[in-house]
Amino acid sequence: MGAQLEFWFDFASTYSYLSAMRIEQAASAKGVSVSWQPFLLGPIFAEQGWKNSPFNIYPAKGRYMWRDMERLTAARDLPFQRPAAFPQNSLKAARLALAIEAPDQRAEFTRAVYAAEFGAGRDISDAEVLAECLADAGLSPDLLTRIGDADIKAELFEQVERAKARGIFGAPSFVAGDELFWGDDRLDDAISYALTI
């Protein structure tokens, strides 16, 4: 088994969009395989006393983040459109991503969701938008029924516990062995580290 990197993302996270769009290419170029791990930041933020995104709680930080995203997406030739509402409700998208077991399709669905949300400014809690994202990944809209299933709900709950156990406090996060790397800015370091273990 070759080098492995876990990619932990919340669908509401702006900077996770940047990583989702480049991680497969960056990792495979170095021979590292990526495990896509959807989770929810909300319960982790709530434990820190945040009932909203820190980018909304701290306005200067929020203004900066949006400008930073504009600059970074422009530099990477990624489409960027700020959604009307932020943060979006990422619960359904996260459950759907977990319901997709095939790694390539989960990755493709995930990229489609981020592209809809931050590339086109669409609402990812909308079942129609999610159905289109499933279609983009070659999947049936029937999968939407999985959103309410008990096993998927339990699995997402477990994902949040696993994230906490890894010391994760934000997204995107990358884990290789016992090392945690936070933020799209650390993706290349995380890939390089994965090769050493």
Added chain:
Amino acid sequence: MGAQLEFWFDFASTYSYLSAMRIEQAASAKGVSVSWQPFLLGPIFAEQGWKNSPFNIYPAKGRYMWRDMERLTAARDLPFQRPAAFPQNSLKAARLALAIEAPDQRAEFTRAVYAAEFGAGRDISDAEVLAECLADAGLSPDLLTRIGDADIKAELFEQVERAKARGIFGAPSFVAGDELFWGDDRLDDAISYALTI
């Protein structure tokens, strides 16, 4: 007048140590001149409701930061020793840096303070440590008397107001024209941007 970049730092800030140690070389290699701007994050954090460093308020974030600093300083061959107390009281060091008007000496003093604090784990609110840092920059310890002077106190107050006016909410921050860049991870982008205006 050539390209200019403002470097805003708080002496208590760990990641500012990384930037202080490389900014002159990185900027001058591209023909950009650096203006060293000491300020205090405390009053800005207090307005956000933080009475302590966010790295202490949010333990997972703090644990991560110290590990991240270990990795980054090792990769850059910088000495690193976590000080016994964090954050340190950076008030005297900030006032002293402002009292040094010659840009090169201000930069040299600043690097000496960061090296003492995060390279050697020393207490930068200690007058003896600060006197050594002044000596490292070829300056007299007599400058320590400036710490209590009204004009320097007022100047530091003004620096915090200037930082707020620039939208600064953390350190290190870099400003070129109307663009703000936050974090050592954005230093190279900030230098590149400074060349375009």
